[in-house]
Amino acid sequence: MTKRSKRTNSVYSDFHYEWDYWGCWYCGWKRGRCAPFYPYDLEVAHLIGGRGRRKEDVRAIILLCTWCHKRAHGERVVVRGKVLPRITLAEMLWLKRNVDFSNYDRAWLRTLKRDLPRARRPKGGIYASARN
Numbered sequence: 051m052t053k054r055s056k057r058t059n060s061v062y063s064d065f066h067y068e069w070d071y072w073g074c075w076y077c078g079w080k081r082g083r084c085a086p087f088y089p090y091d092l093e094v095a096h097l098i099g100g101r102g103r104r105k106e107d108v109r110a111i112i113l114l115c116t117w118c119h120k121r122a123h124g125e126r127v128v129v130r131g132k133v134l135p136r137i138t139l140a141e142m143l144w145l146k147r148n149v150d151f152s153n154y155d156r157a158w159l160r161t162l163k164r165d166l167p168r169a170r171r172p173k174g175g176i177y178a179s180a181r182n
């Protein structure tokens with residue numbers, strides 16, 4: 051194992067340790083609950099992706115279930131015949147700011163992506179109708 055992958059593992063495993071009990075930040079799914087289909091798991095999802103921009107840093111990640119993660123990458127996810135909408139970067143930024151405020155660093159994120167959108171409350175999921 052290289053130094054780099056050790057560091058990666060500890061950033062991500064610490065993050066899982068801290069947040070897995072919470073479940074998916076978007077839809078609230080937790081391990082052990084019945085799911086519409088498998089495989090289903092909780093995954094570290096990067097706010098900013100792409101070559102040279104994806105960072106192994108707690109400020110750059112949120113926790114999503116497998117299917118919300120696919121939606122964040124623009125993959126087509128169908129549940130009971132219905133196509134679920136894409137989860138946008140603006141929505142992911144809102145989740146980072148509202149769920150994990152102490153690690154929300156918009157200025158730092160802008161060094162990775164200059165045209166960062168404004169954070170926007172998710173249209174679906176557990177925070178869609180929450181007051182804020």
Ligand SMILES: [Zn+2]
Pocket residue numbers: 074075076077078079114115116117118119
């Ligand atoms: Zn989810």
